[in-house]
Amino acid sequence: MKHLIHRAGKAAFLLMLTVATLVLVAGIAQAMPPQEDVTPTTEPVATPTPIPTPEVNDYPAIYRWLTDARMYDILPPGIPEPKRPYRLALDMIIMSQDYTREVAESAQEFAKELGMTLDVFDANFDANKSLSIAETIVANKYDGMFIYATDPALGPTISKMMKEAGIVAVGGDTPMTRDDYYYGVPSTYAGYIAGKYMMEQAKAKNWDYKKTVAIFMDLSAFTACTMRLEGYYKALYEAYPDFPKENIVWYDAPYTLNEVIKSVSDQITAHPADNYFVMVSCSDEMTAGAARALEAAGYTPDTAMVSGQGGGVGPREELKRPGTLYVSYTGYMPRCAGKLAINFLTRILNGENVPRYIQQYVVLLTKDTVDQYYPGGVEQCTEEMIRGMPMPD
Structure with a gap:
């Protein structure tokens, strides 16, 4: 009998405790202000800046x-x-x-x-x-x-x-x-691939970039030529982020051989340096003239490098010649x-x-790759290549 009374009392106590707890919770809920639903915030999606369509003749x-x-x-x-x-x-x-x-x-x-x-x-x-x-x-x-x-x-x-x-x-x-x-x-890409190889060779030769002058030979009337030099410029500053700005010579160069020889000779005189990079934008004759001017001034492959764009038969043969100042070329096939x-x-x-x-x-031509693209001096041109080149990233 006592056991039953004890159990009944315990049950009554638990019931009272439960009721009290519910009342307390309800009171707290009434006292608290209503809460708004919270949704997680997300970062806004970046919208690329639209590239305006140019005027028809610009x-x-x-x-x-x-x-x-x-x-x-x-x-x-x-x-x-x-x-x-x-x-x-x-x-x-x-x-x-x-x-x-x-x-x-x-x-x-x-x-x-x-x-x-x-x-x-x-x-x-x-x-x-x-x-x-x-x-x-x-x-x-x-x-x-x-x-x-x-x-x-x-x-x-x-x-x-x-x-x-x-x-x-x-x-x-x-x-x-x-x-x-x-x-x-693909002009910027074309300049970049030739320039990147050029910088790798300069680093292998331990050039002091602070005693090096970089000559950029432009034909600014042709935006294609300027963009090729922009590719070289990108490669230069990837390799040497603090390359001295005062060591950069960027100018409109002549187009034909004899004029280029004189032009580059004048630049060497005006900007003396231990080493030279010469980046040529548009003509095989410009590249040849730059190399001849440097050779006449006593520079060797250990102290000067020339890189060009185009890649006719003359530059392809020159790239393979022992002692050449030609280090790289973007071959336009x-x-x-x-x-x-x-x-x-x-x-x-x-x-x-x-x-x-x-x-x-376009392909990167060096002394090691010329024969890959021109085995026996013959350009390898497939059906795929005459469809055009997919845009590089």
Whole structure:
């Protein structure tokens, strides 16, 4: 009996305790202000700054926009079949240089292989002559043409002439206008890969960068040339973050051999140094002239290096010569470029849906890689390469 009374008392006590606890909780809940639902905060997603579309005739802005807005694509696979034997023309900036001559010869051979003709006209780096050639192309009613410009300012004029004549026109290396077909080099990337190798060699030779002068040879009328030097500049400061700004010489250089020799000799005199980097933006003759000027001043491969853009047969042979000052070259694969031009033009004339802008293949040429891309001196140009080069990251 006592046990039952004890159990009943214990149960009653627990019941009272539970009720008291519930009352206390309810009171606290009433006393507290209502709480808002809390949602976790997230970082705002960064929106990339839109890249404005340039004006139709603003060549410098167009060239940068093509890269920055990633406008380039590649051609469809396979070899095109012309719907008829098209008559084509090439208005070439100058034919006395290895690179441009190889482009023209390759384009002629490929056009003939496809059952077409290509007539090549040499502007000899004369803007008036280039314009006269364009007039000849119109007068002779060619089906299509491509042009390596002597002066970007002529692009809109020649573009208008061709449109009015019903001639398909493609700009090579320099776009005529924003709306014209165009193929060219990935310029910043091209300068960077050659510059990066150059800096690696300088570090291997333990150059004192504070006693080194870096000469950047520009052709600022051509934004493509300037952007190639920007690639070299990036490579320089990746390798030497505190390279002295006062040791940089960036100037508009002449284009032809003898003028370049004098020009670089003057720079050496004005900016004496233990070592020299010379970065050349646009011409095989510019590269050759820079090397000769340095050699004449007594510099050797241990104290000076030259790097160029283009890579015709002359520079390819020079890279392999013992004792050369040539350290690196971005090879633009001229025979591939000539075939790419014909592939591009043929598809446009056939009425195919093709990209408006194409980048041609480039490769890093050094004494160790020339024979890889040119075994037996023959350029290796595959069907894939004449479609164009996918944009590098």
